[in-house]
Amino acid sequence: MQVLSNSVKLARVLGTRMILLNSNNQFLSSLTQFSTSPLSSLQFQLRTKSSSGRHRAAIATADVCDSNAALLVNGDLRALDPIFKIYGQGLAFSGPIVTVKVFEDNVLVRQLLETEGNGRVLVIDGGGSTRCALVGGNLAQWAHDMAWAGIIVNGCIRDVDEINACDIGVRALGSNPLKSNKKAVGEKHVPVQIAGTLIHDGEWLYADSDGILISKTQLSV
Ligand SMILES: O=C([O-])CC(=O)C(=O)O
Numbered sequence: 001m002q003v004l005s006n007s008v009k010l011a012r013v014l015g016t017r018m019i020l021l022n023s024n025n026q027f028l029s030s031l032t033q034f035s036t037s038p039l040s041s042l043q044f045q046l047r048t049k050s051s052s053g054r055h056r057a058a059i060a061t062a063d064v065c066d067s068n069a070a071l072l073v074n075g076d077l078r079a080l081d082p083i084f085k086i087y088g089q090g091l092a093f094s095g096p097i098v099t100v101k102v103f104e105d106n107v108l109v110r111q112l113l114e115t116e117g118n119g120r121v122l123v124i125d126g127g128g129s130t131r132c133a134l135v136g137g138n139l140a141q142w143a144h145d146m147a148w149a150g151i152i153v154n155g156c157i158r159d160v161d162e163i164n165a166c167d168i169g170v171r172a173l174g175s176n177p178l179k180s181n182k183k184a185v186g187e188k189h190v191p192v193q194i195a196g197t198l199i200h201d202g203e204w205l206y207a208d209s210d211g212i213l214i215s216k217t218q219l220s221v
């Protein structure tokens, strides 16, 4: 970790990105390098600003795995199968999980994203259906504005360009321009089985460019 000033530290370089932390190791912003010359705070362009309450992963999933081998063995820490594509500006995020189980219907998803996120991550089990989109640009913007840390979709999204411009972390199986049903069928806060892993409401999720981890408890490295 590199100290840039009394109050700002450079926490981690993710390809051409880095994360700035304050003196309490809390997320300040992520920055994108616009020069190929060696690292300098002046060579990074301010890219995003966090909303209060949103957690961003300042710890890498690989480091979490290396530091918590026993939890991997006993199943309290699990890695999702690598079936998700990365969308949105939030390349790394973490937070307590809220689950919702739906099938080709996104009314419950909208209901949840219109409530305060407080840095939580919405895990949507769409049954793996790729026949329509459960999240689009409007819902992603709601999620951002309501301070959700990220959205995992076991299903599809749409409005990909809008979502990629939004400061929110989104993972999904792919995209489909078709909208979903609006019948409000589904269940909130139930256990869901996604990407080979059983996930419970209230567990913790850590996502970055390497993958997605589910943990029974909040972790550090
Ligand atoms: O309306 C929907 O079903 C999803 C959508 O396009 C959006 O959130 O913008």
Ligand SMILES: [Mg+2]
Residues within 6 Å of the ligand: 136, 137, 138, 159
């Ligand atoms: Mg839309």
